[in-house]
Amino acid sequence: MRIAYDFHIHSGLSPCSCDDMSPNNIINMALLKGLDAIAITDHNSTLNLGAFQQLSINKNLLIVPGVEVTTKEEVHLLCLFESFNNAKGFQYIIDSTLPKINNSKSFFGNQLIYDHMDQVVDKYPLLLISALSLTVEEVVAEVSNLKGVVIPAHIDRKSYSILSNLGFISPNLKITTVEITTNCNISSFQEKHKYLRNYRKIINSDAHSLVDILERESYLEVKDLSCESIINELKSFVI
Structure with a gap:
């Protein structure tokens, strides 16, 4: 089946996101825009996933649990999981590798x-846009152990991408899917990076505000509408 998706959305937990990016607002906007599946990918945290999980029970929208990690090399990686429990397991790894730097809310x-009623129940104290002490290779290994998939984020950008910071994607990582931005000229990008032609390329919004969430414009063929099917497809090689 063919589904419309947006696998890169930030809630108000990400310091660079709007405060109205609450669970109900995000889900209702995604429904208004006709999406079938979205992923919540806050910077270095999964702590808002519980509210999304609770809300998704009664919504005609699949929530894929995720996180956007900043690695030791300051590379942004989308990490998506088959289950909320596996995503919560990754939170323990984040907690042990995130620098103990307090957030300055007036600056960041x-x-x-x-909670599931959009009430603010807490404010996370540590700065979430810091780089973890994990390398790209270590993040891939940890996520793989939790049956997740790693997708290098916005690889066509000039900052915080695996290409801008490292120059290439190592075949040892066994990456099969990469993310490009909505502004990317795919033909010229692939001409410049010919070895990336065989990678699956997905386009997400990287939404930090409600209006940025995608319409029905990015599609993925999957066996069924489930997190497991989506992860399996994103892990598979392009034929």
Whole structure:
């Protein structure tokens, strides 16, 4: 089946995101835009996934649990999981590798934790846009152990991407899917990086505000509408 997706959305837990990026607002906007599946990918945290999990029970929208990790090399990686429990397992790894630097909300923004009623129940104290002490290779290994998939984020950008910071994608990582931005000229990008032709390329919004969430414009063929099917497809090689 063919599904419309947006696998890169930040809630108000990400300091660079709008405070109205609450669970109900995000889900309802995604439904209004006709999406079948979305992923919540806050910077270095899964702590808002519980509210999304609770809300998804009664919504005609699949929530894929995820996180956007900043590696030791300051590379952004999308990490998506088959289950909320596996994503929560990754939170323990984040907690042990995130630098103990306090967030300055006046400079970086709020880091809001919501309940399923969109009430702010806490504010995360440590700065979530810091780089973890894990390398790209180590993140891939940890996520693989939790049956997840790693997708290098916005690889066509000039900062915080695996190409801008490392120059290439090592075949040892066994990456099969990469993310490009909505502004990417795919033909010229592939001409410049010919070895990337065989990688699956997905386009997400990287939404930090409600209006940025994608319409029905990015599609993925999957066996069925489930996190497991989506992860399996994103892990598979392009034929």
